[in-house]
Amino acid sequence: MVGIGGSYLGSAAAISAINGVLYNRTRQKGVPEIYFAGNNISGAYLETLIEIVRGEDFCVNVISKSGTTLEPGIAFRVLKRELDKRYGRAASKRIIATTDPHKGALRALARNKNYKTFPVPENIGG
Numbered sequence: 673m674v675g676i677g678g679s680y681l682g683s684a685a686a687i688s689a690i691n692g693v694l695y696n697r698t699r700q701k702g703v704p705e706i707y708f709a710g711n712n713i714s715g716a717y718l719e720t721l722i723e724i725v726r727g728e729d730f731c732v733n734v735i736s737k738s739g740t741t742l743e744p745g746i747a748f749r750v751l752k753r754e755l756d757k758r759y760g761r762a763a764s765k766r767i768i769a770t771t772d773p774h775k776g777a778l779r780a781l782a783r784n785k786n787y788k789t790f791p792v793p794e795n796i797g798g
Contacts, residue, residue, distance in 0.1 A: 674710035674747045675735035678797075679770070683735075684708055709751065710734075710744030718750050725754065735770040737792045739778025 673683055687695055687706055696705045709721055732755065734748045755763035769782035773791035782789045 673706060673708050673733045673735065674744045674751065675708070675770075676711045676741055676743050679735035679744070680708055680711040710741075710747035713743050713746055718747060722750065722754055725751075730755075731766040731768065733768040733770060734778065735792075736778050737772045737776060737797070739769075739771060739776045739781065 673680070675683065692698060696707070707721055707724065709718060732748065732751045734744060736744050739745075752763070752767065755766055759766060764785045764787055767785070767787045768790065769778050769787045770790040771778040771782065771792060773779070773794065779789075781787070
């Protein structure tokens, strides 16, 4: 899951509340692991995350109302590159964009690449 601010914190808080903070270590068999990216610009963190998903099936949910925030943008590009290497043209089927329902850079990219999308309601800030 790629996001910053509320996009990151809301998801992390809900998952931790339901499953505990060590969710990926204690998860039940058959339940997907969930990792967060885009809430910082640490190259070391992204490198470690790529090592974790390398050899695993994975998808990316990028959450950004505008699609222009630096930290999620960097993380999304790094993870998208890994998806593209692994899945080729089918990579776009593994990307979900949670973004503004009508406008913004991420909305335009999602339309162009046929990503599955979920709208961030207009009355909720970016």
